[in-house]
Amino acid sequence: VLDTEAEPGFAVMRGLALHKLLQMLPGIAEAERREAAERYLKRAGSQWPESERDKALASVAAILADSRFEQLFASSSRAEVAVMGSLEIKGKLRSISGKIDRLAVTSGKVSIVDYKTNRPAPAALADVPPAYVLQLALYRALLQPLYPRHEVSAALLFTEAPRLIELPPAAMDDALARLTGA
Known part of the structure; x- marks a missing residue:
């Protein structure tokens, strides 16, 4: 830089x-x-x-x-959505900001998708770098208070395959707990 x-x-x-x-x-x-x-x-x-x-x-x-991704790119979805807020991390309130590559809000569900261009694309969740999981866990934590009646889900779209790897809530909760010390 x-x-x-x-x-x-x-x-x-x-x-x-x-x-x-x-x-x-x-x-x-x-x-x-x-x-x-x-x-x-x-x-x-x-x-x-x-x-x-x-x-x-x-x-x-x-x-x-690909029809599997249809909802993500529907006219109701949005690209490059800025998100910011504060989270308590190890006892201190920290400002967090980022940009969600794709956000789709439907009845009862908010879907966050981040594009990754890794070559080769990971085959499974176990192969995904932990930093990617944490990134989406932070976005999810910032969005949950904004959509209290919605499930907030997150996935990584590896453009090379193309492969969508959904992140289980437990994996994101664990990543966030390791960061926040909770």
Whole structure:
């Protein structure tokens, strides 16, 4: 961050491009999405090999076409939702803020999804880095008071597979308990 000479690596640039596409494409008519994605990738990935642009496009297209993810990208869902609040961590009130990649609120349920571009994508929850679980546990803890009559669920969407790994409430509760000392 402090080294203005260094440029972000390919993995970072690819991850940013996939996030942007998943943020913007659901708001574009389905018939126009592919062309819009190709235009964006030509600009954002102008230095990438064409095969990498094709892979990125295929990943995003597969996610948006997958009926398992339909509710996440419905017109009622939102992208890039800022969340902030305070949580008691080891006896001290701490400010927490972040950005939820995708938030879907339905009758009785709030779904939080964070995109990850890991290569290869983890196969199961046991392979997910603990920091990812903690990140979503914190988001969930901030949202629960805002939606007291809703179940707040969280999942990681690994764009490479694509694979959605839902985080069990117990796993998030454990991650939060380790952080807060509760």
